[in-house]
Amino acid sequence: MNDLIQNIAISFIMVLILIGALLSLVSTIGLLRLPDVYTRTHAASKASTLGVMMMMFGAFLYFWIVKGHFNAELFLAVLFIFITAPVGAHLITRSAYYYGVEPSKSTSHDDLKETNVDQS
Amino acid sequence: MRKQDNDVILRSMTLVIFFIILTFSFALFFGGHYTPGGGFVGGLMTAAALILIIIAYDMKTLKEAVSIDFKKLLNVGLIFAIGMPFVSMLFGKNFFQHFHTYIDIPVFGKTSLHTAVLFDLGVYLIVVSVTLIIILTIGENE
Numbered sequence: 202m203n204d205l206i207q208n209i210a211i212s213f214i215m216v217l218i219l220i221g222a223l224l225s226l227v228s229t230i231g232l233l234r235l236p237d238v239y240t241r242t243h244a245a246s247k248a249s250t251l252g253v254m255m256m257m258f259g260a261f262l263y264f265w266i267v268k269g270h271f272n273a274e275l276f277l278a279v280l281f282i283f284i285t286a287p288v289g290a291h292l293i294t295r296s297a298y299y300y301g302v303e304p305s306k307s308t309s310h311d312d313l314k315e316t317n318v319d320q321s
Numbered sequence: 322m323r324k325q326d327n328d329v330i331l332r333s334m335t336l337v338i339f340f341i342i343l344t345f346s347f348a349l350f351f352g353g354h355y356t357p358g359g360g361f362v363g364g365l366m367t368a369a370a371l372i373l374i375i376i377a378y379d380m381k382t383l384k385e386a387v388s389i390d391f392k393k394l395l396n397v398g399l400i401f402a403i404g405m406p407f408v409s410m411l412f413g414k415n416f417f418q419h420f421h422t423y424i425d426i427p428v429f430g431k432t433s434l435h436t437a438v439l440f441d442l443g444v445y446l447i448v449v450s451v452t453l454i455i456i457l458t459i460g461e462n463e
Contacts, residue, residue, distance in 0.1 A: 277345065280341075281338070292330075
C-alpha cells in the first residue's frame with residue numbers, strides 16, 4: 202500500500218517536472234518567434250515563471266515524499282519566483298516603453314500613448 | 322526618454338521581498354555549521370537586500386532606515402574576527418582553537434554553542450559593510 206502511494210506520487214512528480222520543462226521550452230520558442238519586446242516579455246515572463254515554479258515544486262515534492270526531507274527553502278523559492286518574475290517583466294517592459302521602443306507594426310491601438318499625450 | 326516617476330509596483334514588492342531575503346540570509350548564516358552557507362554567503366545576501374532598497378528607493382531612504390555607519394561596522398567585524406583567537410588563548414587553549422558546549426534551550430532543544438559563530442559573525446559584518454561601502458561610494462560619486 203505504501204509502495205503504491207509512493208509510485209503514484211513519483212508519477213505525479215514526473216508529470217510536474219515534464220510539464221515544467223515543456224513550458225520553459227514553449228517560452229523559449231515564444232522568445233524567438235514573437236515580433237517585438239512586449240510580446241516577447243509576455244511569453245518569457247509568464248510561461249517560464251510557471252515552468253520554473255512547477256519544476257521547483259516537483260523537486261520539493263520529491264525530497265518531501267521520497268527522501269522524507271521537508272525542504273522549506275525550495276518552497277520559499279517557489280514563492281519568491283512567483284513574486285519577483287512578473288515584477289521584473291513589468292519593469293523591463295516599462296523601461297522599454299519609456300525608452301521609446303516601438304511596438305510591432307501590427308499594433309492597432311496604444312492607450313498609454315494617448316494618456317501620455319493628454320498629460321503633457 | 323521620459324523620466325520614470327511612478328514606482329509603486331517595484332516599491333511595494335521591495336517591502337515584501339526585503340524581509341524574505343533578510344530572513345533567508347539569517348537562515349544561511351546560522352545554518353552554516355551543518356548545511357551550506359555561512360558568514361560570507363549570508364553577508365552577501367544581507368547586502369543584496371539592502372541594495373534592493375537602494376534600487377527601489379534611494380540612498381537617503383537607506384540611510385534613514387539603517388542608520389549605521391558601515392565603516393564603523395567594518396571595524397566591529399574586524400574586532401570580532403581578531404578577538405576570537407585571543408579569547409581562546411585566554412581560556413588556556415591554542416591560538417584560534419575553537420571550543421563548544423551543549424545547552425538545553427527551551428524552544429530549540431539541545432543546542433551546541435560554538436565559538437566559531439563569533440568568528441563567522443565577524444566575517445558576516447565585514448562582508449556586509451565592505452559590499453555596501455563599495456556600492457555607496459560608487460553610487461554617490463555623481
